Each structure stands twice: as C-alpha cells, then as structure tokens.
Amino acid sequence: MSRRKPPPRKLITVAEAAAHFAVAPKTIREWIAEGRLPAVRPGPRCIRIDVADLERLAQPCGPACAPDPVERIAKLVENSPLTNDQVDRLAALLRTGGDAR
16 A cells, blocks of 8 residues: 655745735744744754645634634744743743733
C-alpha cells in the first residue's frame, strides 16, 4: 500500500505576507507573536508563513470564531522559545483569563 504525501505547503516571507495585507512587516510579526497567524521558523532569523493560514486570517470573523484562550496559549507555547514580549503577553492572558488584548 502506498502512502500519499501531503501536498507541499506554499510558504511565503513576512514581507510577502505584509504586502498581501498592505501592512508593515512588524504587524505580521506581532500577529505571529499573538498567535493570530501561525508561522514556521526554518532558521533562527527566518520566518515563513503558510499561504493557507494567511487566507484563513483574511476570512471575516466575528465573536463566534474568536480563538479560545487555551488555544491562544497553546499556540504561543508551541513556538518556543518565547521572547520576553511573548512571556509578558502570556502572563497577561493567564491573569485576565484570556482577555488580554
């Protein structure tokens, strides 16, 4: 029985994602730090974003699809090691029950 490989992910840079949303690259990095936009780090200073995740972020979202605080924390922890800013945000989430924005 042969196993099918999943289709390759299309990864783009922070700059390309920023251009897609017409925002600054810093904004994309903030979205990643907040857990709003998943990203991979193939190197210490290299961040790549899956186009499918970018498209999901572009979908309209109301209160019903706001991320669960536990999911937000899990996403932050998955991308360890955490920066000082991420540690501060995580602490704020824990103090406020997930309502630190």
